[in-house]
Amino acid sequence: MKENIYGTKFDSEAVASGLHRSAIGGRWEELGEKQFYFVLQQGLLPTDAYYGFDINQTLLDAGYDVELKTVNLQEKLPRSHLLANSEFNMVPFQRNFTYALAFSLFTHLTVNSIRRCLIELSRVLDCGGKFYATVFLIQDSDAIEKSFRQSSEITSYADKDPYHYRLSDMECLANQTGFEVRLVSEFDHPRNQQMLEFVYK
Numbered sequence: 001m002k003e004n005i006y007g008t009k010f011d012s013e014a015v016a017s018g019l020h021r022s023a024i025g026g027r028w029e030e031l032g033e034k035q036f037y038f039v040l041q042q043g044l045l046p047t048d049a050y051y052g053f054d055i056n057q058t059l060l061d062a063g064y065d066v067e068l069k070t071v072n073l074q075e076k077l078p079r080s081h082l083l084a085n086s087e088f089n090m091v092p093f094q095r096n097f098t099y100a101l102a103f104s105l106f107t108h109l110t111v112n113s114i115r116r117c118l119i120e121l122s123r124v125l126d127c128g129g130k131f132y133a134t135v136f137l138i139q140d141s142d143a144i145e146k147s148f149r150q151s152s153e154i155t156s157y158a159d160k161d162p163y164h165y166r167l168s169d170m171e172c173l174a175n176q177t178g179f180e181v182r183l184v185s186e187f188d189h190p191r192n193q194q195m196l197e198f199v200y201k
């Protein structure tokens, strides 16, 4: 079974018709703004250096060549700050990070991929560094194998994308990979994704 649909390549025609925007979840302005204000709340500044990572080079290209160009922001982000691979390998950035954010990533990943992501992140995150990731959660009392209605738009599943987890699953993964994790309670996502804060020990 394929983990998710993100192996799809987006050619220039697809990008011109905006398919890259819908493929990463739609609600472009609303969710973009939400992420922007969230990172500001965590203390990040517009003048800080930002890096981006994805499995799909064509999505990074659409982001750089189309989205950043349209808003005249290309000069703020060297192209070398965007990296694609399928192993979460961020070592090629050749630096450590204080903060990381994965918005709507773990909602598309299996437990093993989430664990791999945390292991790879631990190689590039400062001690005490914070990693924020959104997930779909269910309660311990909910049957893990049943589908779960997260919002009017989204049903989550144990074994297919979009995936749901228990907070205790995330605690277990954090323990295995050198992180502590907590639920950020004051986060309000329109599709009921929850925000987790992983702190690297």
Ligand SMILES: C[S@@+](CC[C@H](N)C(=O)[O-])C[C@H]1O[C@@H](n2cnc3c(N)ncnc32)[C@H](O)[C@@H]1O
Binding pocket: 004, 006, 023, 024, 025, 031, 053, 054, 055, 056, 059, 085, 086, 087, 088, 102, 103, 104, 105, 108, 113
């Ligand atoms: C729902 S989109 C969210 C994109 C962006 N974070 C946002 O909030 O707009 C999921 C993103 O995760 C990427 N992705 C999926 N599986 C991945 C993996 N194994 N490694 C790295 N990125 C992955 C996809 O290519 C896609 O860009």
